[in-house]
Every structure is written in structure tokens, then in C-alpha cells.
Amino acid sequence: MNDDIIVAVATSRLEAAISIIRLSGKDVIAFVQQFFTGKIINKESHTITYGYIKDNGEKIDEVLVNIYRGKRTFTGEEMVEINCHGGVYITNKVVDLCLHHGARLAERGEFSKRAFLNGRIDLSQAEAISDIITAKNSYASSLALKGIQGSISHFIKDLKEDLIQIITQIEVNIDYPEYEDVEELTADKLLPMSTSLIEKMNKIIEDSKNIKLLKEGIQTAIIGKPNVGKSSLLNAMLKEEKAIVTNIAGTTRDVVEGSVTVDGILLNMIDTAGIRETDNIVESLGVEKSKEMIKKADLVLLVIDGSKELDQEDQKLLELTEDTNRIIIINKADLGKKVDLEGIEISAKEQDILALTKEIKKKFNLGLISNQEEYYLTNARQTQLLEKAASSLQIAIDAMKMSIPSDLIVEDLYDSWSCLKEILGEQAKEDLLDELFKRFCIGK
Known part of the structure; x- marks a missing residue:
């Protein structure tokens, strides 16, 4: 040092x-x-x-x-x-x-x-220091503050303690088999303890994926056929005239991007070209890009013109986005509703989008962060290590189910334990530390 x-x-x-x-x-x-x-x-x-x-x-x-x-x-x-x-x-x-x-x-x-x-x-607290400096919304700063206070350290140490209890009991039986008062562990004894632990790990991993979206921003694609008000919606959410708005179908020929914070949520907005059959080469390229963005998006906002009845192109879009994480938006509510479809009714032109912002918050369960009983990791390094820990533990569990002797299972349990230690930096390599701290700002 x-x-x-x-x-x-x-x-x-x-x-x-x-x-x-x-x-x-x-x-x-x-x-x-x-x-x-x-x-x-x-x-x-x-x-x-x-x-x-x-x-x-x-x-x-x-x-x-x-x-x-x-x-x-x-x-x-x-x-x-x-x-x-x-x-x-x-x-x-x-x-x-x-x-x-x-x-x-x-x-x-x-x-x-x-x-x-x-x-x-x-190491998790050190990463949280960097996170609070680069936080882009209130949820990211709240996560970082909890990390600085040691919330990640506490639950990782609890997982380590649960795991070492299993390892210790196996090791005692391996080292002192002649002791009559030492219970011989069998798969029937180890399996419930290990299963309970991996369930905790998997829940943290799943919750952490949702948290990542709130921290880094939700990739949000605005989809719809031409002239339904997609660009007007983007402008209403960005509160600026970033996308060109006209009554001419096919005005948006390419992807238009921007970021907006909605009640503390960072949305990385993407306004795509209207999806329809077209002979225009430039417009058709934009349509293909739009279809690609649907696959990549964390959230799809499907915009329907509520002042007109559904047509064949609307039906195709409903089918295309059926398996996505979508919100159906019935736009042009100021012109009256003729479409027979359930969705969030707004008027992007009048910038009346309050109902939409409420639905986005509801869809991503934003009460998760404020719940003190929930546990979550805040970056990809931590999540990947916990996934490796869970993978090693799962291998051990599978071995238990096959009645493999416990002394052959312990190595996988040690691998899992090492991954948990690495999350906290207890056995971090020097080159890893150099790379991590280079991402910080000067003076921190």
C-alpha cells in the first residue's frame, strides 16, 4: 500500500x-x-x-x-x-x-x-460512490446511497454465512468421521439448506435486472403506423420539438432518439419510422429499423390513432408487439374515440400524457426500491458474480439429487463462496481494481 x-x-x-x-x-x-x-x-x-x-x-x-x-x-x-x-x-x-x-x-x-x-x-461501497456521482435520476441516486451505506455488503455477507454453514458441516464430517456426536450429512439434509439459499440468490438476480433498467434507463421504442402521432408523443415527453411533425404520412424516415426523465424514471426514447408496406426505398429502410428496435426495446409504446377505427396495419402491429413489454396508447383523444380497443387514452398534441406516465411507473413496479426488505445489486460485475455463485451452487444441488458423496460436492460450494467474496472485493485482483477505479473521476 x-x-x-x-x-x-x-x-x-x-x-x-x-x-x-x-x-x-x-x-x-x-x-x-x-x-x-x-x-x-x-x-x-x-x-x-x-x-x-x-x-x-x-x-x-x-x-x-x-x-x-x-x-x-x-x-x-x-x-x-x-x-x-x-x-x-x-x-x-x-x-x-x-x-x-x-x-x-x-x-x-x-x-x-x-x-x-x-x-x-x-468494493461494492466503492462502486456505489462512483454510481452516486453519475446517477441520472432519483432512483439511481437512491440505489447508490444504499450501496454506500452497506446494503449490498449486508446481504452478501448473509449469503456467505448461509453457504459457509453448509460447507463447514461437510468439512467436519470429512475431517472427523469418527466423532459420534457429529451428524453425518446426507443429501436429504444438505438439499433443503442449499435449495433455500439458491432461491434467495435467484430472487436477487431477477430483481437486480429490473433495477438495472431504472438505473441506466429504459430503452423505449415508440411504434405505430404513419401519422398516428408518434413524433408528437416523443416531443411531448421530451418537452421539445426534436421530431418533425406533419400531416404527411412517412415523415419520420429514420430513428430519432432522446432521453427524458418521467417522475424520476429515465426513458431512452426512440421514435421510429411508421411501419407500413411501402415502395419508397428510403422509407422501407426506416421501417426495417423500426422492426429491429422492437426486438431490442425494454418497453414498447404502441401508438394507435383513436379517432379512426382499427385497420389491417393496426392489427399487424398488435400481433407484432404481442409478446413484448408494451403499453397500448390510444392517441388523439381530443378528436374523440372511435377505436374499439383498451389502452391508455392521451392527446400527444395537447401534451396530455399524465395517464401514460402513471402506467409506466406501474408497469415497472417502482415501489421495489423503497422496500427495505428487497435486495438488489447495482451493476453488471456484481450481478455476473452472483450468477456464477448461483451456477456453482446449482451444480452442487444437482449432485446432491444424484446422491453423490458430500465430500465431492464441497468444491462447487467453495467456488460459489469465492464468487460472493469477489463481489465485496475480498479477493479481487490488482488489474481488476485498477480498471474499476479508473472509471472514477479525479479527486474521488
């Missing part, structure tokens, strides 16, 4: 009221005292001191300096934060002074990496 002094600007490098320069490393308080006029050598931890930053006797800036001592700091080592006046020149001047005295620029995520290596946080 490096204990050299690192420095980085923890705030945005723009003109602002204040700028925070963060330092961490061995004897960093004494290091800063070299060019700070306030007395901090004997100050208690978590105190703020007023003074000036000086360079060869010249005052550079009037600042407040926060000091943090001991192993209960964020990084697990001494830390200092210099609060100087915001501004590119002053901030760079103070950083340059720190470098001149022997500090080095921190790498991306190096403060968080030191916190992890010093045991202040586990």
Missing part, C-alpha cells in the same frame, strides 16, 4: 465560490503546515483552521483547512482539505505548490481505492 501524499481538486475546475483541494497520505498534516500560516500540527481531527497559503513568503490565497487524523478518515489515513477561493488560476496555483513540495497528482479514483485497500469500505 502506497502511503505517499496524493493531491487532487475535488470540485469542478470552473469559476465558483470555493474550490476544494484534497490531500491524503502519511504525515500530510505536517506536509501542508509547510506552506499554511494557520497552526494545524496539534489540532484535533475534524477541525477547521483559518489562514493563508504562502509561497516563499508571498500570500497566494486566504483559505480554510480541514484536517482528518487516524484510521477513521475516508481513506483510512491522514487527510487534509484546503478550501480556497474558486477560480482556475488560484486552484492551479495551490495544486502546483503542493506538487512543488513533493506531493503527486492523484490518479482517477485513487482516494476511493485507498479507502478500499485500507479496509474503510468494501
